[in-house]
Amino acid sequence: MSMADPLTPLSLETLPPHLAGGVVAIGNFDGVHRGHQALLAATRSEARSRGLKALVLTFEPHPRDFFRPDPPVFRLTPPAAKARLLTALGFDGLVVLPFDRDLAAMEPGRFVEKVLVGGLGVAGAVVGHDFHFGRDRAGTPAFLGAAAARHGFRLAVLAPVVDTGGVPFSSSRIRALLEAGDVAAANEALGYRFFVLGTVIDGDKRGRELGYPTANIRLGADSRLRHGIYAVEMTRADGTVLEGVASYGRRPTFDDGPPLLEVFAFDFSGDLYGERVAVRFHTFLRGEEKFDSVAALIAQMDRDSAAARAILAEAAAPGPIDRALPAPL
Incomplete structure (x- = not known):
């Protein structure tokens, strides 16, 4: 147990200058499980190799709760728990965007320009293979890669991370394990x-x-x-x-x-x-x-x-x- 203070969630408006221009992992990261940890480790590695800050960009509420609030998503890591885990993993900053009507309707290109380039000034970004963003989930890793080339930042897209049986780690799978009371298997996946x-x-x-x-x-x-x-x-x-x-x-x-x-x-x-x-x-x-x-x-x-x-x-x-x-x- 560390006595370090957990990361304080930041907005684009409250991001301090020394955290701008870093390498950012983008996603929901509910559970911060082993699959997420591989992506987060790649983010930290890229940032450290370039002498930059490592950040996480995530969203609240969970997008599924915005679109389908009933029943709510069983959150493995509500905001405070997620901040605690990202602190333990050695990140320098945590930026949380409100997932609201405006963000849901934002065109993918506008998201890149307003959030990644204008708001965070990213030098690099890391996403999962299934990452989608923007209106109608039209933003794909391929779209983001093309945008990264235009705007001059690096993009890494990580392949699925699987367990010893070849099954990808996923938040939904871990939720099901906890609902069944299989804490041992959930802990292994986390x-x-x-x-x-x-x-x-x-x-x-x-x-x-x-x-x-x-x-x-x-x-x-x-x-x-x-x-x-x-x-x-x-x-x-x-x-x-x-x-x-x-x-x-x-x-x-x-x-x-x-x-x-x-x-x-x-x-x-x-x-x-x-x-x-x-x-x-x-x-x-x-x-x-x-x-x-x-x-x-x-x-x-x-x-x-x-x-x-x-x-x-x-x-x-x-x-x-x-x-x-x-x-x-």
């Missing part, structure tokens, strides 16, 4: 352990009455993480890491209410209310269940805690991205 950021909120104190006081975190309405029990780590704003077991779901034994992430931190008795935390998911233990009695629920919670402790005790050390992530400020 190249780091899936995490969520949130602020600990007040709850009904029921966990305390059961002997399992929890830190309660409300996830976004778009979250489709499978309801159930997980072995987790929770990182505090000061970088302290607490191991624990978490429930994500509607608490069917009691109220079947709105989905809530409830984290029981092992061997911890402090106050976390109002604190910003990151919860990192190691393993899915079981699905959410409705118990016939509180005693049966507590007995299962005891078994879940023991299982989570055993899993975390044997867990591999955090990977390089996990270690480089800024604290959840």
Whole structure:
């Protein structure tokens, strides 16, 4: 865990002069998964070899949410999480364009002139093979390559990045894995352990009455993480890491209410209310269940805690991205 501050999202208007004229990776990068990481590494390599700044240009909201807001896209990395990951990957700047009616209607040539050349003054750009932009997605890598030649900047187009089975890494595939509770496979595709950021909120104190006081975190309405029990780590704003077991779901034994992430931190008795935390998911233990009695629920919670402790005790050390992530400020 790094104590460096995460990147602050910039607009074209707030881009400082020292970040202009760099090499920019362009895309949505939801999840910042292994496929994205290859493209981002190519961006950093190009920038460093030329003594330039490495930037990321992305869009909010997710374009699919603009065109089809219902149901919302299950965001693997909402803006704060994405900024945290791009900081860990060593980028110098993050520019976020509002994806609105004007941007959706912008002709591809105008996007190049206004955003890439006029706004960012790019010396180079890196995109994926399937990158499309501009009105009706008319801008293609081939179009961008021709525009780059006219405007005097370099363009690199990366081929698909595949896993050992030859399957391309994709955000949609990772979403499906998390919806199914396959955290291990999702983490492998991400190249780091899936995490969520949130602020600990007040709850009904029921966990305390059961002997399992929890830190309660409300996830976004778009979250489709499978309801159930997980072995987790929770990182505090000061970088302290607490191991624990978490429930994500509607608490069917009691109220079947709105989905809530409830984290029981092992061997911890402090106050976390109002604190910003990151919860990192190691393993899915079981699905959410409705118990016939509180005693049966507590007995299962005891078994879940023991299982989570055993899993975390044997867990591999955090990977390089996990270690480089800024604290959840």
